[in-house]
Amino acid sequence: MHTAVSVSVAANRRGARAAVSQDLPPAQRLLRAAEELFGERSYRRATVAGICARAGIATGSFYAHFRSKAEIFAAVVRQINADLRQTMRSAIEQAGDGQRERERAAFRAFFDMLSERPWMDRIVRESEFVDPGLFREYYEHLARGYARGVRRAQLAREVDARYDPEVIAYIYTGIGNFIGMRWADWTAGGRVPEDVLDDLLEVLRRGLPPAGARDTTA
DSSP states (O other), X not given: OOOOOOXXXXXXXXXXXXXXXXXXXXXXXXXXXXXXHXXXXXXXXXXXXXXXXXXXXXXXXXXXXXXXXXXXXXXXXXXXXXXXHHHHHHHHHTSOSSHHHHHHHHHHHHHHHHHHSTTHHHHHHHHHHHOHHHHHHHHHHXXXXXXXXXXXXXXXXXXXXXXXXXXXXXXHHHHHHHHHIIIIISBTTOOOOHHHHHHHHHHHHHHSOOTTOOOOOO
């Protein structure tokens, strides 16, 4: 049984945010502020003036870095993608041997990043309606990296080679999105519990066994 948690409206547990750190370069301050505001208010309701106010930058200076709200929105989505891929890559490099250990490290890294930036998946989901090409690009970049890792695991006989790596990559993507949404975004406390991650990995162990392995458990 999963750890008992209470579901709440995400915004209620996050509250208002302080202005972005002035130690960052102006473009990074604008990106950070835009990410927070798009997540809090949506693309439609966020404004360039609001982004600049959160970043502590004069509105006129915005256009030295970005041509429009649409352009900074695309930059935010691409930055989330780059940060996520780097975070998971670093976690995998430090993981133990075996595909299950790499999967555990990658999922935990994703879930923890979602806990720290709970708005990021809402921004990505909204991008499907703001810029469908950007939405597709986001998931294609993630899936390509996942598929490369699956193929390496297949060559090492850690995953059955009968499966198409791209199919498995999108399975990972779907599982991560909805488990993260349920426990890191919708739930008070904002972190995917270890027993939930254990269940996820057990499903993968049974469904994606090493080549030639058979599950003999009841």
